[in-house]
Amino acid sequence: MKKIVLDKGFIELVDKLGDDLTPVNAARVSFDGFSESFSDKDKKLSKYLIKHKHFSPFRHQHCMFIIKAPEFVMRQWYKHVVGIETTSTHPTKDHAWNEISGRYVPYEDFYEPSDFRKQSNDNKQASEGLIDDQKMAKRLWQEAQNTSISNYEKMLDLGMAKEQARSILPLTVYTKVWWTASFQSIMNFIELRDEATSQIEIQEYAKALKEIMMETFPETSKIWFEVYNQ
Numbered sequence: 168m169k170k171i172v173l174d175k176g177f178i179e180l181v182d183k184l185g186d187d188l189t190p191v192n193a194a195r196v197s198f199d200g201f202s203e204s205f206s207d208k209d210k211k212l213s214k215y216l217i218k219h220k221h222f223s224p225f226r227h228q229h230c231m232f233i234i235k236a237p238e239f240v241m242r243q244w245y246k247h248v249v250g251i252e253t254t255s256t257h258p259t260k261d262h263a264w265n266e267i268s269g270r271y272v273p274y275e276d277f278y279e280p281s282d283f284r285k286q287s288n289d290n291k292q293a294s295e296g297l298i299d300d301q302k303m304a305k306r307l308w309q310e311a312q313n314t315s316i317s318n319y320e321k322m323l324d325l326g327m328a329k330e331q332a333r334s335i336l337p338l339t340v341y342t343k344v345w346w347t348a349s350f351q352s353i354m355n356f357i358e359l360r361d362e363a364t365s366q367i368e369i370q371e372y373a374k375a376l377k378e379i380m381m382e383t384f385p386e387t388s389k390i391w392f393e394v395y396n397q
């Protein structure tokens with residue numbers, strides 16, 4: 168399942184573990200019970216677990232995604248460090264990330280917004296509405312971006328190492344990562360990033376993720392979003 172996001176990005180679900188019955192059956196192990204098909208009883212139990220923050224059963228459902236996003240979006244995404252593995256003492260236990268390397272592969276795609284937003288007056292980190300001079304904003308943006316990309320390509324032609332040439336690229340450069348995370352962790356991401364104070368571009372990814380989760384774990388996701396008004 169693949170959702171297109173922004174001008175050249177996407178989120179693709181490449182694998183998953185578990186289904187809507189997984190958390191209720193994980194919870195039922197306490198009294199050695201098991202459900203074969205999702206009934207009203209399972210719906211009630213799911214809701215109870217979600218509402219009362221019994222979250223560990225929701226760490227048995229996992230999703231593996233390939234994400235293509237601009238670097239300035241991924242920098243925010245990287246702050247979500249809790250992945251699938253939470254029990255060992257291995258130093259990388261919380262990380263389920265792998266990323267394309269600009270040391271091996273030259274970068275080709277760059278994000279270009281369709282419109283340019285105004286700085287918000289009451290929220291120092293947010294945007295609000297559009298700036299008046301869209302034409303000038305576009306010109307300045309493209310001028311800076313094109314110079315950077317064209318010099319990068321010229322430096323590669325000169326034979327410069329990719330690892331060094333890439334250091335002049337703008338944060339609009341598209342990167343590609345594999346991200347594996349538990350249902351709980353993905354819901355935490357959606358709660359924080361499909362939210363008005365979050366950056367608009369990452370909101371777009373959170374909304375796409377929300378659709379994927381609704382299609383992948385329809386019962387669990389629906390109840391979760393209802394309980395937390397998302």
Ligand SMILES: Cc1cc2nc3c(=O)[nH]c(=O)nc-3n(C[C@H](O)[C@H](O)[C@H](O)COP(=O)(O)OP(=O)(O)OC[C@H]3O[C@@H](n4cnc5c(N)ncnc54)[C@H](O)[C@@H]3O)c2cc1C
Binds near residue numbers: 250360365366
């Ligand atoms: C609108 C917005 C603005 C932001 N601005 C900034 C900013 O200016 N600078 C900046 O650096 N970051 C910023 N962030 C990132 C933010 O601080 C979090 O790092 C990010 O949202 C990841 O959230 P998380 O820690 O819940 O996710 P995860 O790392 O996936 O953690 C998931 C959950 O696990 C639990 N958990 C994780 N680690 C621990 C731990 N060590 N101890 C106990 N419990 C733990 C918590 O319950 C946590 O919610 C911003 C985020 C948002 C949404």
